[in-house]
Each structure stands twice: as structure tokens, then as C-alpha cells.
Amino acid sequence: MTTHRESLTATRDLVRFALRRDRIKLPIWVGGIGLGMLYAVSALPTVYATPEERQVRADLMDSPAATMMSGPGYGLDNYSLGAMITNEMVLWLAVPAAMMSIFLVIRHTRAEEETGRAELVRSAVVGRHAAPVAALIVALIANAGVAVLTALAMMSGDLAVGDSVAVGVGLGMTGLVFAGVATVTAQLTEHARSASSLAMAVVGTAFLLRAIGDAAEPGGNLVSWLSPLAWGQQMRPFVDLRWWPLLLAGAVVLGTVAVAYALSGRRDVGAGLLPARLGKAEASASLSTPFGLAFRQQRASVIGWGTGLFIFAVASGSLSDSVTEAVAENPDMAEVFAGQNPTDGFYATMALFFGLLIAAFAVTSVLRLRSEERSGHTEAVLATAVSRSRWISAWLAFTVLASAFLLAVSGFGIGLGAVSGAAGATVIGEVTLATMAFLPAVLVVIGVAAALFGIRPGWSVWVWFLVGYAFFFGMFGALLDLPDLIADISPFSHLTVMPLDQLDAVPLIALAVIAAGLISVGRALFQHRDLDAP
Numbered sequence: 190m191t192t193h194r195e196s197l198t199a200t201r202d203l204v205r206f207a208l209r210r211d212r213i214k215l216p217i218w219v220g221g222i223g224l225g226m227l228y229a230v231s232a233l234p235t236v237y238a239t240p241e242e243r244q245v246r247a248d249l250m251d252s253p254a255a256t257m258m259s260g261p262g263y264g265l266d267n268y269s270l271g272a273m274i275t276n277e278m279v280l281w282l283a284v285p286a287a288m289m290s291i292f293l294v295i296r297h298t299r300a301e302e303e304t305g306r307a308e309l310v311r312s313a314v315v316g317r318h319a320a321p322v323a324a325l326i327v328a329l330i331a332n333a334g335v336a337v338l339t340a341l342a343m344m345s346g347d348l349a350v351g352d353s354v355a356v357g358v359g360l361g362m363t364g365l366v367f368a369g370v371a372t373v374t375a376q377l378t379e380h381a382r383s384a385s386s387l388a389m390a391v392v393g394t395a396f397l398l399r400a401i402g403d404a405a406e407p408g409g410n411l412v413s414w415l416s417p418l419a420w421g422q423q424m425r426p427f428v429d430l431r432w433w434p435l436l437l438a439g440a441v442v443l444g445t446v447a448v449a450y451a452l453s454g455r456r457d458v459g460a461g462l463l464p465a466r467l468g469k470a471e472a473s474a475s476l477s478t479p480f481g482l483a484f485r486q487q488r489a490s491v492i493g494w495g496t497g498l499f500i501f502a503v504a505s506g507s508l509s510d511s512v513t514e515a516v517a518e519n520p521d522m523a524e525v526f527a528g529q530n531p532t533d534g535f536y537a538t539m540a541l542f543f544g545l546l547i548a549a550f551a552v553t554s555v556l557r558l559r560s561e562e563r564s565g566h567t568e569a570v571l572a573t574a575v576s577r578s579r580w581i582s583a584w585l586a587f588t589v590l591a592s593a594f595l596l597a598v599s600g601f602g603i604g605l606g607a608v609s610g611a612a613g614a615t616v617i618g619e620v621t622l623a624t625m626a627f628l629p630a631v632l633v634v635i636g637v638a639a640a641l642f643g644i645r646p647g648w649s650v651w652v653w654f655l656v657g658y659a660f661f662f663g664m665f666g667a668l669l670d671l672p673d674l675i676a677d678i679s680p681f682s683h684l685t686v687m688p689l690d691q692l693d694a695v696p697l698i699a700l701a702v703i704a705a706g707l708i709s710v711g712r713a714l715f716q717h718r719d720l721d722a723p
Contacts, residue, residue, distance in 0.1 A: 199315040203323035207297050208330070215331050218289040222282050222360070223338025225661060229278050230346035233270055243268040250276060257400040257505060258542070261409040261419070264428035271348045271427030279356060280399075283418055284392065285657070286335050286364035290328050291388040294371035297324040300381035304563075308458055318453055321372055325446065328368035336361030352426040359421030362438040366417040367392060369445030376452035379461040382560060386490065392418075393497050401504060417441060479575055479583035487554060491591050494550050498543060498595055499602040505539050506606025506620070536603065536620050541681060543599035544627030545660045547592050548634045548681075552652050554588040555638035559646040568720055577716045585639055585708055592631045600624030626684055626692060629700035633680040634659075636707025643714030655679075 208215075237243045247268035249255060256262050260280050264272030298321050301307040307320060340357030344350055367388065374387040395416040402413030413419045420434040456462050476482055558581065561567045570580060603624065604617030634655060642649040659679035677683065680703075683696040 196318040197322055198319060199313070200319040200323050200326070203297075203310075203315070203319050204326050207323055207327045211293070211296075211327070215289075215293070215327075215334075218285070219331055219334040219338060221657070222285055222289075222335050223342055225282055226274075226278065226339040227342035227345065229274055230270075230342050230348070233273060234346065237270075237273070240268075243270070243273060246273065257404040258538075260399075260422040261403045261407070261413065263408065263422070263425045269427055270346065271343070271352055274343065274348075275356060275422060275426050275428075279360065279422055280418060281661075282339065283360055283363045283421055284396070286332065286360050287367035287392050287418070288389070289331060289335075290364040290368035291371040291385060291392070293328050293331060294321075294324045294368050295375055295381050295385045295388070297327065298372065299375040299378070299384045302458060303379065303381050311458060318450060321375070321449060321453060325368060325372060328365060332361040332364035332368070335364060349427065352430055355424050355426045355430055355432065356421070358435065359424055359426075359438075362435055362442070363417055363421055365442050366438050366445075369442045369449070372449040373445050373452065376449055376456065377461050377463050382557070386493070390493065390497070393501075395419075397497070397501050397504070400501070479570070479580050480587055482570070483584045483587040487557065487587065487591065490550075490553070491594070494547075495595055495598050498546065498599045502539075502543060502599045502602025503606040506603035506608075536607075536616075536623060539603050540600065540620065540624040540627060541663055541684075543603070543624055544596065544630060544681060545656070545663055547595045547599065547627075548631045548656050548659065550595060551588055551592045551631055551635050552638055552656055554591060555585070555635060555642065555652075556649055558584055558642055559649050562646055562720060571720075578712055581639070581643075581712055581715050585635065585711075588635055589632065592635070593625070593628055596625050596628055596631070597621055623692075626697065627681065629697050629704060630659075630680040630684060632704035633700050633707065636704040636711065639711030640707045640714070641711075643711035643718070645718070 237246055247265040250259060250262055251265050260276045262276055264276070298307075301310070301320065310320070311317075336357035338357075339360055340353045343353035343356060370391050371384070371388040374384040374391075375381075377387065378384050395418045398412050399409075399416035399419040402411065402416070402419065403409040405412065409419060409423065413423070414437075417438060420437050423434045424431055452462060473481075476485055558567075567580065571577060600621035600623065601617060604620040607616050607620065608614055634652065637655055638649050638652040641652055659681045662679050663681050680700055683700065
């Protein structure tokens with residue numbers, strides 16, 4: 190019988206191997222999060238130099254809508270730089286830390302089994318649990334890097350050492366929580382994509398729970414505490430520091446690792462605990478076309494994204510009344526919105542936020558082309574009468590239509606939520622159109638992914654940096670008072686969607702033309718390169 194020690198044989202070697210494989214990816218992830226914090230610490234004191242200017246910003250954050258998008262809002266009565274960063278930046282650095290951890294763990298566990306490499310490695314003197322433990326150790330190293338860099342970045346701005354360390358440790362522990370979650374989902378399904386999707390669904394659920402709980406009452410309520418994304422902010426750095434929320438994160442990490450360890454011993458290598466559903470004896474007529482196959486393979490993903498986006502959109506839209514009420518009650522906020530309709534500003538921000546989320550969906554859809562090629566499925570399809578051009582065109586066409594559908598669902602949800610308050614029914618159509626106006630920007634993201642895939646499949650993952658760049662500068666450009674030249678690199682920065690009567694058609698057309706050109710380049714390059722190129 191295998192002992193515990195024997196089941197971990199060669200763990201150190203697998204850790205070294207994983208670090209060698211990720212010698213480029215991990216520094217980019219960790220460094221990007223650290224640089225995000227460093228930029229905020231450097232820029233915010235310049236933009237909000239006086240207590241009065243920071244207090245005006247605090248007044249903007251003191252509303253359910255802003256709380257839903259940022260955090261519980263501790264320290265708003267004396268809005269220091271540290272409190273501002275904790276309230277407005279930490280959440281949006283915790284999400285990338287969670288994503289980094291999920292992708293890292295799945296890549297070194299379930300993906301290795303799916304490709305058959307894990308079985309080859311296990312044929313040597315390697316313990317059964319060595320791979321997942323090694324992946325967790327690498328995740329620990331990566332998140333320790335996040336903790337150190339973000340803490341140092343905050344201390345570089347002369348912020349309190351203890352509170353800066355608390356922010357860094359909170360971010361690192363958040364990443365570890367989702368590393369544990371990914372270790373569990375890696376035991377459940379046979380495919381890396383499904384395991385990643387399950388773990389990312391947990392991230393989405395955590396974000397939604399935190400948003401609902403934080404918006405429900407000042408400081409959040411019980412629902413907030415169900416979300417690991419809330420625990421770092423609930424430590425109240427720079428306001429009333431408390432360390433005990435980290436115990437929750439530690440307990441979840443230990444619990445998920447224990448569950449994963451137990452589940453790993455109950456399945457065969459390459460298999461998942463959730464049995465794969467058998468297909469029909471005969472394929473439907475729709476599967477005879479590349480578009481039908483793309484639809485069949487991604488319909489569950491579209492349904493899941495659509496359901497989650499709609500629920501979150503309705504909850505967000507229902508808070509639109511709070512913006513108007515806050516402006517009416519606060520003279521300082523009224524001055525900030527002088528000459529503008531604050532509700533239109535809220536709708537525009539929500540439209541941008543959901544547009545960025547759907548850009549992320551579009552990337553995952555295009556990247557499925559890469560996994561299809563690596564698994565050999567593309568070669569099997571192209572062995573039939575299907576041409577390369579038809580294959581990639583059908584897949585990209587599905588991605589475009591699915592993205593448009595999700596934009597419409599999100600806009601409809603925001604409008605429906607607004608109508609549940611005091612807004613008129615016409616707002617549903619207005620906000621839906623405003624959200625749909627971001628389709629050309631999403632198409633540019635699709636085009637960049639397609640062009641990179643056409644050059645080399647492995648290069649397509651770099652499109653995530655465009656999405657991250659667009660997200661960071663879209664959500665924090667105004668906060669950090671960034672130069673227009675920097676922000677304009679993002680395709681989303683060229684669109685101002687509310688009110689609709691001021692919508693400029695020129696950027697929409699220009700972005701659509703750029704997207705069409707990029708997609709054409711991707712199709713052309715794909716037709717002239719070898720399949721499964723490195």
C-alpha cells in the first residue's frame with residue numbers, strides 16, 4: 190500500500206519543472222499585478238493631492254452602485270490614500286490573482302492529464318499526489334510574489350508598513366484560495382477547459398456575492414462574508430486593521446486541498462469524477478457544418494455566461510436610483526456631475542464594464558481554436574471536405590454572434606433592473622443599445638486574437654494583455670487621470686455611449702473596419718501555416 194510519503198515522491202522535481210515551464214508567464218502575471226499597485230500609489234497622490242479632493246472622491250464612492258463595483262467603503266469619512274487604494278484597487282487586483290492561480294493549477298494538473306503527459310511522467314518514479322502538490326507549491330510561490338510586490342509598492346508611497354503588508358498578504362491569500370478551488374475542480378472533469386470554467390464560475394459567484402452583500406448595507410452583510418474576494422478588504426487596512434479574516438482564507442485553502450487530496454485517490458489518471466455524458470448514436474444534421482459544431486461545443490459556455498451576466502446586470506441596474514439620490518443629497522457630488530446626467534454616467538460605466546467582461550468571453554471562445562488544434566480535432570475536421578477558411582470563419586462568426594447576444598442580454602438586464610426602481614420602461618431599449626455599442630470594440634479583441642492565432646497558436650494567449658489593459662484603463666483611467674495617448678490604445682476608450690443622442694458613429698465604423706481587417710489577416714495566415722505549430 191502506498192504511503193503518504195511515497196505519494197509525494199518527486200514533488201521537488203515537478204516544482205522545478207513547473208517553474209522552468211512558467212519562467213515567462215509567472216513573472217508577467219506577478220509583475221503586472223505589482224506594477225498595477227505601484228502605478229496607483231504613484232499616480233493617486235498627484236491626482237488627489239489634498240484631503241478635500243480625496244473627500245470629494247469619497248462622496249462619489251458612498252453609494253450602493255459604487256460599493257457594488259469596488260468594495261465595502263471603509264474609511265470614507267476620512268479618505269486617506271491607503272483607504273482609497275484598499276477601497277478602489279484591491280478588488281481589481283484580487284481578481285487577476287485568482288485567475289493566475291486557477292490557470293496555473295489547471296495547467297500543471299488537469300491539462301497534463303488531458304494531453305497524456307501526466308501518464309508518461311507517472312511511469313517514472315513519481316508519486317500519485319506529487320503533481321497537484323507541486324502545482325500548489327508553485328501557486329504559493331507566485332502568490333507570495335504578489336504579496337511582496339504589492340506590499341513594497343504601497344510602502345514606496347510612504348504608507349504604513351503594517352497595513353501595506355496586510356493588503357499584500359490579503360491579495361496573496363485570495364489567490365491561494367482559488368488555487369485550492371482549482372485543485373478541486375481539476376479532480377471533477379476530464380478536460381482542462383471544463384475545470385477552468387468551473388473554477389472561474391466560482392470567481393464570478395464570489396464577485397456577485399460580494400457586490401450584493403457590500404451594497405446591501407455599510408461595511409457589507411453576511412452575504413459579503415461568503416465571498417473570498419471580500420476578505421482582504423474586510424481586514425480594513427488603513428482604517429481599523431484586523432488580521433482575523435485571513436483565518437477564513439487559510440481555512441478554505443486547507444479545506445479545498447484536503448478535499449482535492451481525497452478526491453484524487455478516488456479516480457484514475459486522466460479520468461474525472463464526473464462521468465462524461467455519452468453522445469447520441471447518430472449526430473444531428475446541425476453538426477455537419479463547422480458553425481453547428483462550434484455552437485454545439487460552446488453552447489453550455491454561452492448559457493452559463495448569459496445567465497451570470499443577466500443576474501449581475503439586473504442587480505447592477507437596480508442601483509441606478511441610488512446615484513441620483515446621492516447627487517441630490519450631496520452638493521459636492523452635484524458639482525462633480527455639473528452639466529452631466531449622473532444616471533447616464535452610471536449606465537455608461539455599467540455598459541463599459543459588461544463590454545469588457547464579454548471581451549473576456551470572446552477571448553476564451555477564440556482560444557478554443559487553439560485547444561482544438563492541439564488536441565488533433567482540427568486536423569480530423571480538415572481531413573474532410575471542410576476548408577481551413579471555412580473552419581476558422583465559422584468559429585469566428587459564432588464568437589461574434591455569441592458576443593453580440595451576451596451584450597444584448599447584459600444591456601437588457603441593466604435596463605430591467607433600472608425599471609424595477611423608478612426608471613421608465615424606455616430605459617431598457619436605451620441601455621441595451623448603449624451596451625451593444627461596444628460590439629465593435631469586442632470585435633477588435635476578436636480580431637487581435639484571430640491574427641495572433643493565425644501566426645502561431647501559442648501566440649493567441651497574448652490577447653489577454655489587451656483585455657487586461659483595456660480593463661485597467663477603462664475602469665481606472667479617470668481615477669488615475671491617465672494621459673489620453675495611453676488610454677487610447679484600448680479599443681474601448683473611443684466609445685462614449687450615453688446619452689445615445691451624442692453617440693458618434695465614426696469610432697464605431699473605424700473599429701469595425703479595424704476588426705474586419707484583423708480577422709481577415711488571421712484567416713489568411715491560418716491558411717498558410719502548419720497545423721499545431723509551436
